[in-house]
Amino acid sequence: MSIQLFGLPVSRGVAIGRAVLVASSRVDVAHYFIEPANAAAEIGRLCRARDLVAAELSRLKAELPHDAPAELPALLDVHLMLLHDPMLEDATRQWIVERHYNAEWAVSAQTEVLVRQFDEMEDEYLRDRKADVEQVAERLLAALVSGHQGLLPVTTAVSGGDPLVLVATDIAPADMLQFKRSVFSGFVTDVGGRTSHTAIVARSLDIPAVVGAREASRLVCQDDWLIIDGDQGVVVVNPSPIVLEEYRFRQQQSDLERDRLKRLRYKPAVTLDGQPIELLANIELPRDAEAALEAGAVGVGLFRSEFLFMNRNGELPDEDEQYQAYRSVVEAMKGLPVTIRTIDIGADKPLDRASGPESRHDAVLNPALGLRAIRWSLAEPDMFLKQLRAILRAAACGKVRILIPMLAQRSEIHAVREALATARQQLDAQGVAHGPVELGAMIEVPAAAISLSMLMPHFDFFSIGTNDLIQYTLAIDRADEQVAALYDGWHPAVLSLISSVIRQCNDAGKSVSVCGEMAGDPACTELLLAMGLRAFSMQPAQLPAVKQRLLRADTSRLDDLLQSLEGEDDPARAWPVLLRTRAVAA
Structure with missing residues (x-):
């Protein structure tokens, strides 16, 4: 159906x-594909796990006291029978051989199939037997526990x-x-x-x-x-x-x-009225630099360094490992600028419990408002200095900029600059080569946008993180689908903050970009151009569609449209109408 x-x-x-x-809701197991040549070895793991569970069930049955209820040995017999039932054993092997699932995934997948079959049975007694299948599967999964994750x-x-x-x-x-x-x-x-x-x-x-x-x-x-x-x-x-x-x-x-859009790769990003626009790339891992170049990016506007820290079972990368990663991106970009954001963890990007801020408490009630981003970095000065030293060393290989996330306090500004100076002094004392860097601040907390004049003297450039700026301005958890309808980048308050930051940066002669998802949304391209934005940073795959929009845009004809938008109750609906009206008039 x-x-x-x-x-x-x-x-x-x-x-x-x-x-x-x-992963079903009942158990959390590793899911990964195996190479076909490894199917026999994976089936061997499954068989060894089955034998361990069988031995355990037999031992439990043998150790039952003489006065135990008759139902207990009968239940263990049922579990032993299910363990060797072809519907579980043979079908699980089939998942491994035909679909190349690892053993844990195969057990989980076949359990899902069997449970659904039991749910569809009319006989209530048989329906209730699905619990026995689940219990046997969980024993198998426990026996299969390995270090593989993800x-x-x-x-x-x-x-x-x-x-x-x-x-x-x-x-x-x-x-x-x-x-x-x-x-x-x-x-x-x-x-x-x-x-x-x-x-x-x-x-x-x-x-x-x-x-x-x-x-x-x-x-x-x-x-x-x-x-x-x-x-x-x-x-x-x-x-x-x-x-x-x-x-x-x-x-x-x-x-x-x-x-068709890929053909725009080598076309300069210039508007109809001759305004050059920087189209930069957001990347997560060093190998993503290749995709940035393929898409025609003129630099990396946001390297999310926190992804170097994930999937490590609590062991954070040391300075040399980070340096090698940053250097590889700088060299891959062949002289184009690379902006490295210092680690931004918390909220929807937690580290392992052993290493991240969530390990400090059993429960984090509001992770988006807790110890995250620069707050965590300053709370872990040794880790922060290692990262800063690694970035400074990579700057000896090309043009590097450091971007600090979630700044909002005067004390954070001074602490960051002191940490950067300390990192330089440590490298000098060790005789380790390092290069110059520009220092930038992410504007993603409303307090930072409103008090931008406080930040302006201390930073060389600014980048607007619209994802968090929208979230904090509207008090909407951006990862929660229950309030997703209220998450609105076109809210007048959000547009006012973005426009104000761009205007102030332009007036002060400081470069400013947008690196949040609004930058990669073609529906926002003309709006951001009208606000005075001349640098966009986005996922490489989004770049061609945005380039197409800006190639067709005339910034000299957008200023008055932005003024017309200011009085609208629903900017998201009004802006396309204004654009169409202008196009018809032209």
Whole structure:
């Protein structure tokens, strides 16, 4: 039966493929693909785990007291029988051999299948037996516990031929790093918002995605055929042939449009009235620098350094490892500027419990308002100095800028500058080469936007992080799908803050860019140009569409439109109308 699910469209396009479910709600297990040649070894792991569980169940049965109720040994016998039942054992092996799932994933996937079958049984007694299946599966999973975590890389050959789409309750940012090297052509999550990091990475991959689909991971079964409509936020489960054909046509049209936009790569980013515009790239990992160059970026406007710190089981990268990573980006960009943001963790980007701020308390009530970004860096001075020294060393290899996230306090400004001076002194004392850097501040806290004059003398450049600026201005958790409808970059208060920051920076002769998701949204391109913005930083995949818009823009004709917008109650609706009216008049 075909059904439709609805969520938030966060990355455009259409994806069609078989569903791959990650981790049921009952257990949290590692999910990764294996190479076909390793299938026998993985089945060996499964068999050893089965034998361990069988031995444990037999021991428990043997150790039962003589006066134990008769139901207890009978229950253990049932579990032993289920453990060796072909519906569990043989089918689990099939997931490993045919779909190349690791053993834990295969057990989890087959358990999902069996549980659904039990749920559909009319006999109440048989329905209740699904608990026995779950308990046996959990014993197997416990026996299979390994050090593997997350979604590991997989080649197209390993995937089994059919295109795959990922379905999960949520995908951690650290797992998304592995996702970037996998074969999934799209994904759906139960939770998340338009600017959650899951959505941001989807846009960086330029693959269709829908988040906040609530019940997707419960309603979708392993291997269901899915259509992900990233334009409308719709997921079609087991579509009819007619619907499938319609979406295949749309998919082809979308691919043609992407190819057409790629031809703009070498065209200079200049508006119709001759205004040169900087189009920069946001990246997460050193290897993303290649994608930035491929897209035609003239530099890296935001290197999210926190991703070097993730998926490390509590062991943070040392100074040399960070230096090698930063240097590789600087060298890959071939003389173009690289802006490295100091570690910005917290909220939707936690580190492992052993190393991150969340380890200090059992529960963090409001992570977005807690010890995150520069607050955490200043609370961990040794870690912060290591990062600053690594960045300064990389600056000897090319043009580097340091960007400080979430600044809002005068004390933070002085602490940052003192730390940077200390890092230089330490490198000088050690005789280690380092280079000059520009120091910048992210404007993402309303207090920083309102008191920009306090920051202005201390920084060389500014970058507006619209994702958090919107979140904090409107008091909206941007990762919470329950309030996602209220997250609005076109809110008059937000537009006023952005416009004010751009104007003040231009008046003071300080460079300013927007590095949040508004920069990569073509619907906002003319608006930001009208505000005076001349530097945009975005995911590489977003760059061609934004370049197309600015090539067709005339900034000399946008100023009065911005003034007309100021009196509108609904700027998001009014702005396109104003643009169309001007185009018709022209």
